[in-house]
Amino acid sequence: MFNEKTIEKDKIVLEELHKQTCETDESKLEATTAGGIALKPIYTPSDIDSMEYEDISAPGQYPYTRGNEALHYQRQPWVMRHGHGYGTTEDTRKREEFFEAIGGAYHVGETAEDKPFAFTLALDLPSQCGYDPDAPEALGRVGECGVSISNMWDLKELFEGKKIENTEVIFITPDASLSFIAQYVAYAETRGIPAEKLRLKSCNIFYHQWFWDTATFPPQYAVREGPELIKFLRENIPMAELQSITGYNPGEAGATPVMEVAFMLATAIGVVEECMKVGMKPDDILPRFYAHDHLSMDLFETVAKFRAKRRMWARIFKERFGCRNPASLTLRNYPQTAGALLPAQEPENNIIRATLMTLAGVLAGVDGIWTASYDEALNVPSEKAVKLALRTHQILYHETGIPAVTDPLGGSYYVESLTNRIEEEAQALLEEVDRRGGYVKCWEDGWFRRQLADEARKTQEAIDNGRKVVVGVNKYAVEKEVPDAMFRVDPESEKKAIKRVKAFRVQRDTASLKKALGEVREAAMAIRDDWPGSCGCLMPALIDAFRAQATIGETHGILKEVWGYGYTR
């Protein structure tokens, strides 16, 4: 990459540096990234001399190391995302209005009047898992950690009067996305809004068991939720984002940055291959895949991780899958700041941590960031904490000057070298996934899970024995007590949600509902027994069921019965 003269000079400089540093206590120079990559104290041209200019290239140019676009934040800020939802739909609506009032809407529309709202809807655990609020599994959990949504009345209360064509909605649910999106489509119809006008980001992380270890469908059926929903969205909702590839949740479960990169790519490959079985082409679907990544405290490692991930994505889908559409080769990243790195002790310190993690995302040129509220370890975010999280974005965007230049760290000897290291190690890990039988096999036999758990254990041991410093927790700790929650969900929320779903159920036409649910069962059986030929039969049946006023618990319950559901290890 450099001419001989430069490398010659660099050698002389390096010798000089060695003289200056050789007497320094070696232990002071032994550093690794948070993910365990050994670091040198100083980086110079020699560290990246073996690279070609094309490996780095320019922003907006293949392999997109420096970002997907030449002009990025100069044209529009990153999406300042915030997941919200708690208690009842009324509570959630109030919170959303608060967020909008402090500047939480973002502009992606065609005219200045279009101010779409990124509606990242946090659902409570029962809703996420497809239980109605009156199910025995739901007791004590309704409206906590998210809003309860089970029926059309809930959606009506949440969206009534809102211009939903301008509202980009994500229902955060691991394996119940099919039912939630079907219900939303049926709801939009009641307002005369056709599916093709909707803006949706599909979550559909049906593969969550390999990182979360929660109950779900057996992998061989779970994986079919990908193509089933993607096919429906492609054919009916042109503005929908088709598939989330998450690295955030594996990161929270312990993945190192290298693992995050490798396992996200393995996931994307797994989903694309399943879609190919039903006749979809990678170029038809990849442009509308998006990443939900992990932002953590090691600033440069985090930046390098995104650069390596973009480059690997571009190369894999070009070289291995033969994609021709440039949009297939650019991975759009919507990361979230790490919740696992925000302790309950001295919670105000988390404002600083979240700021640094957000900064890492901005320096990496991501497309949107969900900055955690500093009180995350204590409670559902308070208004004050939500406001600070949004202000973090706004200050970074308006007051630091960072957005003026695309990829400001591009060409840094250190960052480019670290990007290469992460790519090399992630490539080796990805090859190991292939050697072990591929994505579904590594999920099924718990290999992914063990990689994350071992890493989580190592990190916790390092915190316990003080090798890894967490300020205010295992170093300089003065406050022995953990503060109380700053915000509580009204305990009446559960009763209200239960009352509402019961009232909803008694006013339905049972004959048409029974028929529609029977068709959902038949479609679920066809997905189980007649795959891939049956792909595309379930989503229409689900939408019909919601037109007949089914609840989420009823439709998702049928899938659980037909495919099997539970905790399997």
Next chain:
Amino acid sequence: MATQDKRIRVLLAKSDQDAHDRGVRYLADVLQSAGMEVIFIRYRICDEVVKVALQEDVSIVGMSFYGSGYLHDVSAVIQAFKKNNKETGFIVGGTIPKGDWGKLKEMGVRGIFVPGSLTEDVVTCITSYCN
């Protein structure tokens, strides 16, 4: 039984809806290293916790919550143990707001451990109860 296993038997339980299990899994390893026998389950409803605890004759039940449900589940499990006249110690871990610690203690919970708590304190809590 020819030889009686003197090891403390602990059941660690976490709802199968509840994500983020790194804390409880780490604790399971730590307790095993401290010489205890640990059974770890994911449960759909509370009855399953009671059933396994009775079958396995554990002296400690630890329940982990990342998300919600701790007041309901801990109360339901402790009530069921009372009905069965079974003497068992309860500990709870996870993101448990301090304002609810009193309620849990009133129910009979002996130790509450939150993010940042030390695992050695969990070990001490269990051994002091069992001895």
